[in-house]
Amino acid sequence: MTGDALLDVRGLRVGVVGAGRSPGPELVRGVDLRLCRGEVLGLVGESGAGKTLTALALLGLCPPGVEVSGSVRLLGRELVGLPVRELARVRGRHIAMVFQDALTAFTPVQRVGDQIGEVLRIHQRPRPGRESALRAAIELLDTVGVPEPDRAARSYPHQLSGGMRQRAMIAMAMAGRPDVIVADEPTSALDVTVQAQVLQALATARRATGAALLLVSHDLGVVAGTADRVAVMYGGRIVESAGTDALFARPRMPYTMGLIGSVPRVDGEAPPAPVPGEPPAVGDIGPGCAFAPRCPLAEQSCRARLPELTGDGGHFVACHRADEAAMRGSVELFPPSGYRKPPEKGAEPEPVLRIAGLAKSFPAPRGFGQWSPWRGRTNTAQHVVPALESVDLEVRRGETLGLVGESGAGKSTTLLEVISLAAPRTGTIEILGQDTSSLSRDAARRLRGAVQLVPQDPMSSLDPRMPVGDIVAEPLWVQRMPADRVAARVAEVLRLVGLGPDDMSACPHRFSGGQRQRIAIARALAARPQLLLLDEPLSALDVSVGAGILDLLRRLREGPGPSCLFVSHDLAVVRHIADRVAVMHAGRVVETGEVKEVFERPAHPYTRALLDAVSVPDPALQRTRTTVVLRGDPPAAGEHMTGCRFRTRCPVFASLRREQQKRCEREIPATLKTAVGGGRSVACHFPLTHPRDGSGQDSFPVAG
């Protein structure tokens, strides 16, 4: 490879310091990376692949208890084994890091501007004063696009929104004008709309400093749109690395193929193809290829011998069967599951869940400690945060409704209001024709069997001391089912979700994340519910594992399964699971309709913006998409506003004439059936009309 390598990593190993003489398991097992000036290298992989540890090892920031060996050369200088004092002089000035969670990565008790300015005060000589460092910090914040930079600089980290914090983190990384910026999952905890802003801030930082970027991410879409080259990690090693276009177009390692194929695409009908099995646990990797147990092409040599990373023309693969894999292609190796959509049931079926005018507010958050002299114990009207303003929803028999929106839009609150089976303060919830405000104790118990929940985090939602069989049987006991039928039903649902009868006596800790989510689904299905509520069931899982769960959920719908309310922030997932979709914004449903209709012809500007912000694992397409589609942040909880809640960020609003804007400022748009078709309703004064050209590139039309 030509070009001067800024950063040259060879044989990097990170291992746990073992007890006594035996070495502990290795987490990073020989990584080679090269980063040239001005280049963006994407490092992708699933959790446990060793991406973050690799990134930390570059700066010598690995947590205590691990040992780093191998070579990390920055500007020709070896960093591994450098004394901390020397290392400190390199960090921040030559190599800087953007951490994943900006809230915990900033010191909570110091102002953001001071923390950014500190980089200058550490490295610049003559040492700038506090005031001039702060001024420089304000300038940096302005560069990365933080609105009102001087106010942000004087704020404490918790006072900024997530997107602003992450941009401030980027400003801090670029403060020392480093040669290399390492960004560890810089967008993973953010809403898609904010994600685009942060990626743009990263690009700005790169332009301003000329730094090369190592972008660590599990999100193939983000990497596709940003990186020049991509390295794929699995089981602590690089398994494939190539130019971004080549890697996505012609992957040669079966794992890369499976990974790309398992990403649900927001822009296509083809369902994601699951990769069987799960990523290996730490220390559970044999002498051969770590992917061999999941690989459809694996043979004896794969299990016995570690494949070297070899290749030509900038495309490197660590696979014994790369040629075979390239020939067979990803569709053949990981076939999408054969799934048939159930036949249409004729006329519009009756609703199993009907929510009308549901509103809910929470008392304003009070910090820790029950009392503080800085904030009183008062709990009057202005200390109430509305989470739901007015929600109208309908889930019909046999269908899956996807509920999407940014964090804080009220998706989970809606779900919790339904599952509580209590009378809401405002509005009505009708489940299977029964109003929850007038339920008797007995009716409520029976209804509980009919409405089941699959929670978000399978790690914390299963009782760690309960055998899986009991976990799944519990809803049946509550429904007072006779013991012999319980046992039969438990075995039946476990088989349905792909678990064996032997698993019944084991406790949850024996299972991986994906298996636990299967257990949670089995528990929810046990009592043959008529309404299944799924709260972000894939968000805690890796892509390749999540694809398996998505596949399971899709197969469940082939039979006469329950109706589902599927809450997700991930529009791509919803596209592949839901029949209809409801888009929530600031406590209201702003658009509903058939999935295909809404995704291809969004009528609400917010829906459109959400869809445009979702990244797709296709470099050519993604590069044209990563423009900031929305300015600003999602409305903060408790912000008081008249008229349409979306108008401050709305691109349509900005293009309206003044007298039209007044309407948006004064009236909250009512939910109307529109002429767009497909049983669609939209809450917008100026919905988008679609002179569709099919390219997906049409700009926001200026409503007349």
Place this chain on the structure above:
Amino acid sequence: MLALLAKRLTNCLVLLLASTFLCYLISSVALDPRAYFEDRTPRPAAAVVDARLAELGLDRGTPVTERFGHWAWRALHGDLGRTLDGTSVNAEFGRRVGVTARLLIVGTVVGTVLGVLAGVWAAVRRGGLPDRALTLFSFVVLSVPPFVLGLLLQAGALTVNDAAGRTVIRYTGERTPGFEGGPASQLGDAAVHLALPTISVALGAIAAYSRYQRGATLDVLASDHLRTAQAKGLTPGRALLRHGLRTSLIPLTAFFSFGFLTLFTGAVFTEKIYGWHGMGSWFIESVQRGDVNAAMAVEVFSAALVLLAGLVADLLHGALDPRVRYA
């Protein structure tokens, strides 16, 4: 802000009033001042004792609420009554607080500062020799009763004095009786007397605070923001000092404020062993004698300090942590 503080103070006053009344109730039931007079030789006549008790406001003939009202009214005007000996409680109180403060303040301050530093040190060197030594030290100091520790220190001082052949370290009283000299040598004399009690108080404080600070520092050491500080180019030590110390002190503010304010209510054993007549010993003596007025002074003072400590803890917390100030 000021309004909130005023509201909080009002709450405190109500609580103080309630606790004062309860203290008075318990004291006047449990303590028997009559016995103090009747035990005298020659035994005074009953009428004389009655008159004396009535004069002190301790006559059991009047209902306790009335006695309390009477006492509280005078206390509100700054008069805490008289002790059984007839001296002013106010004067005695002032003297005793001074003694206790002089005895304990240096030890507490030194102990707290050293305890925090030792805790940070132990956390940084976790599992190393300093950490294990400090753990052992804390374990020994906290498990040995304070008076044993005091006696051991005195024995140690005796050895030093014997070895030196003269009295280097004095271990009783506040001053050498009849000591003459200028201000400088007076101060020296006071320091010689203060050495042992200061050490004994400081040892206890170091033992306790170092444990808390060690735990708090370990939490901070594992935190993301300390890693960020190092990624910016700070050495681990500087990162801990600039970004970790303040956050680690936040959970300890309550300990500190209670530790500092309750200091004034005295350390019974320390005072007794070193022969200082401070608040702690005064309280014990008052209870033994059945001196309701003197005991009440100490009790009200303690209650006020505990309430104040809560307030100070909140203010400290707010001062250290902007997340509490600006929610």
